[in-house]
Amino acid sequence: MSRYAILIKGIAKENPVFVLALGLCPALAVSSLVSNALGMGLATTLVLIGTNTVISILRNVIPDKVRIPCYIVLIAGLVSIVQMLVQAFVYPLYLALGIFLPLITVNCIVFARAELFAKKNKPFDSIIDAIGTGLGFTAALVAIATVREVLGHGSWFGIPIPGLAENSISLFSMAPGGFIAFGLIIAVISKISKGRAAKLKESGCASCPSCAACGKGGAE
Amino acid sequence: MDFSSLIIIMMSAVLVNNFVLIQFLGICPFLGVSKKLDSAIGMGLAVLFVMMIASAATWPIYALLLAPNGLGYLQTIVFIVIIAALVQLVEITMKRFMPALYKNLGIFLPLMTTNCAVFAATLLNVSAQYNYAEAMTNAFGAGAGFLLAMVIFAGIREHTENADPPACIKGLPLALFSVAILAMAFMGFGGVVENLFG
Numbered sequence: 001m002s003r004y005a006i007l008i009k010g011i012a013k014e015n016p017v018f019v020l021a022l023g024l025c026p027a028l029a030v031s032s033l034v035s036n037a038l039g040m041g042l043a044t045t046l047v048l049i050g051t052n053t054v055i056s057i058l059r060n061v062i063p064d065k066v067r068i069p070c071y072i073v074l075i076a077g078l079v080s081i082v083q084m085l086v087q088a089f090v091y092p093l094y095l096a097l098g099i100f101l102p103l104i105t106v107n108c109i110v111f112a113r114a115e116l117f118a119k120k121n122k123p124f125d126s127i128i129d130a131i132g133t134g135l136g137f138t139a140a141l142v143a144i145a146t147v148r149e150v151l152g153h154g155s156w157f158g159i160p161i162p163g164l165a166e167n168s169i170s171l172f173s174m175a176p177g178g179f180i181a182f183g184l185i186i187a188v189i190s191k192i193s194k195g196r197a198a199k200l201k202e203s204g205c206a207s208c209p210s211c212a213a214c215g216k217g218g219a220e
Numbered sequence: 221m222d223f224s225s226l227i228i229i230m231m232s233a234v235l236v237n238n239f240v241l242i243q244f245l246g247i248c249p250f251l252g253v254s255k256k257l258d259s260a261i262g263m264g265l266a267v268l269f270v271m272m273i274a275s276a277a278t279w280p281i282y283a284l285l286l287a288p289n290g291l292g293y294l295q296t297i298v299f300i301v302i303i304a305a306l307v308q309l310v311e312i313t314m315k316r317f318m319p320a321l322y323k324n325l326g327i328f329l330p331l332m333t334t335n336c337a338v339f340a341a342t343l344l345n346v347s348a349q350y351n352y353a354e355a356m357t358n359a360f361g362a363g364a365g366f367l368l369a370m371v372i373f374a375g376i377r378e379h380t381e382n383a384d385p386p387a388c389i390k391g392l393p394l395a396l397f398s399v400a401i402l403a404m405a406f407m408g409f410g411g412v413v414e415n416l417f418g
Contacts, residue, residue, distance in 0.1 A: 021392060024251070025336050029244035072333070076297040084293060093393055097344055102296045109247060153407045175242045176403040183396030191388040 003128050010132025017140035018189055022108040026100050026139055034157045037145035038094040039101040040100065041138025043082050047115060048102050048130040048137075050078040055118040055127035071162045072105075109137060130194050147170045147181040226357045228413055229350070234244040235409040239337050241402060246337030250396055252368060253328075255381075260374035261367070264327035268363030271341045273310065274303050278342040289362055301344050304333045326345035337366055342360025373402060 016022045023044075029219045030040045055062070056075060059133065083101050087094045094101065113133055118126040118161045150156055152173030154165035239245045239356050246267065254262040276298050286292055311329045314322040330337055341362045345355035385394055 021251075022248075024247040025244050028247060069304060073297065074302055076300045080293060080296045083296065099340055099347065102343055103245075103336050103340060105296055105300055106334045106339050109333065112332060125228065154278075171404075174407065175244065176400040176407065179396045179400035180402060183393040183400070186396070187388045187393040190393070 003125065004138055006125060006128050006185055007132040010134075011139060013135040014133075015058060015136045015140055016109045016112075016133055017137060017144075018186060022112060023137060025106060026184060027105065027137075027144060030100050031141055031145040031178060031181075032148050033096075034098045034149050034154060035147040036093070037087075037141035038138065040097055041089065041134070041141045043086060043097070043101065044104055044109070044137055045131065045134025046082050046085075047075070047078050048110055048134045049127055050081075051075050051110055051114055052118040052130035053123055054078075054128040055114045056121060056123040059119055066117070071111060075110055076105045076112070080101075081092045092169060109133060118123075143185060144178070144181050147185065148177055151181075153178055226353060228320075229354055229357045231413045231416075233358050234365040234368065234410075235406065238365045238369055238406050239340070239362050240366055241399070241406045245340045246335055246366060249331060249335060249337075250366075251399075252373045254370055254377050257371070257374045257378065260370045261349075262324055263328050263331075264367030264370040266325045266332060266334065266339060267366050268360070269362040270303075270307060270310070270329070270332040270335075271323070271338050271359045272356065273364075274299075274305040274342050275308055275345055276337055277306055278302055279345055279350075279355045283347050283352075291341055293345070295346060300333075300339065303338060303342070307332045310388050319323065337362070350405075358394070368407075369402070373399065376402065 004085050004201075010016070014020060017027045026040055031034045034211065038156060051071070051074060054137070055071065079102060082104070086097070086101060117129045121129070148173035150161065150164065152171070153188070154161055169177075172181060233239075237243055240247065240250045249263055249267070254260045275343070281298065281302065282292075282295060286294060286298065300332065307329055311322075311326065314329070316327065341359050344362075345358055348358070352360055380394055380398055389397075
């Protein structure tokens with residue numbers, strides 16, 4: 001597969017959120033404002049690039065049997081680094097993301113790319129895969145946040161939209177709005193792609209590679 | 221220690237700040253394992269159980285080991301390793317001594333390591349500066365809230381499976397819309413705790 005194809009597949013054909021239904025917790029929780037969504041997406045991208053690079057370099061060193069604990073420790077370490085960087089340089093974002101910053105550790109997407117790609121590919125390809133997947137995740141978050149911020153706050157990226165700002169539907173900035181906005185976007189994608197995207201995204205554990213990796217292959 | 225403060229923490233964790241419906245934690249297992257009622261109960265019980273023992277183990281380590289030595293920044297990596305080790309330990313112990321229970325809960329245990337609800341509960345105990353009793357109450361409340369949401373949603377889902385929506389709504393979007401309505405219902409609990417016990 002060419003490098004360009006690796007980059008593009010993470011953004012569109014195998015979009016982690018909209019097609020594979022992975023990483024839903026952060027996708028719903030920090031998507032009430034576009035600025036938070038963008039910050040979360042970029043933080044996750046940073047972690048992804050780090051883990052994919054290290055795991056790809058160490059792919060012949062880590063024994064197969066203990067790879068999962070190794071990945072978990074490695075991901076947690078990199079998340080701590082990113083967390084401290086965000087705290088030091090973008091403090092408002094650190095406060096806005098709160099607990100969801102350390103929770104990148106248990107984001108299925110990071111684990112999935114390590115297990116499905118970085119484990120068997122060269123470092124440079126793995127970095128490209130990480131960038132593609134990270135951008136796909138960021139794009140998905142920004143898309144959900146756009147719907148929620150425009151409808152819930154009447155603004156986009158903090159810029160008020162005339163006419164909407166006075167008549168915002170505050171439900172969309174709260175929890176139920178997140179579920180509705182995400183459901184709507186998936187329905188639209190499924191309509192446009194005529195159900196082709198739907199085959200992959202049978203939700204939950206069956207599609208979550210960290211569950212397949214745990215040896216039980218999903219819980220149903 | 222004030223008993224009523226424990227009740228407030230408990231009520232707020234189960235109803236007002238429900239982990240799944242209000243705080244968006246543990247969405248993947250919530251959507252993935254809620255197709256059948258009995259597997260939903262199994263998953264919910266496993267989360268409740270692991271959340272309790274994980275909080276019981278991580279709180280003392282943070283309060284006695286990390287915080288006094290200025291190592292608070294290590295909490296992410298330390299907590300996830302403790303949770304992973306505990307889950308393994310519980311699985312082995314349960315398999316050996318409680319095979320009947322293992323048969324029901326065993327398949328859900330390995331999923332707990334990467335469950336964000338469990339990890340979040342341990343982090344929230346620390347960031348909210350709870351004492352040990354409050355932390356355990358919060359963990360129990362969060363787990364019970366997860367179980368409650370899971371059971372209610374499995375009931376709803378068994379009915380929506382028979383519905384005949386437009387093709388593009390079928391599956392995940394329909395489930396998400398149902399969760400949204402359930403979350404709206406839980407928003408009604410906002411303010412209950414303050415008014416009853418405040």
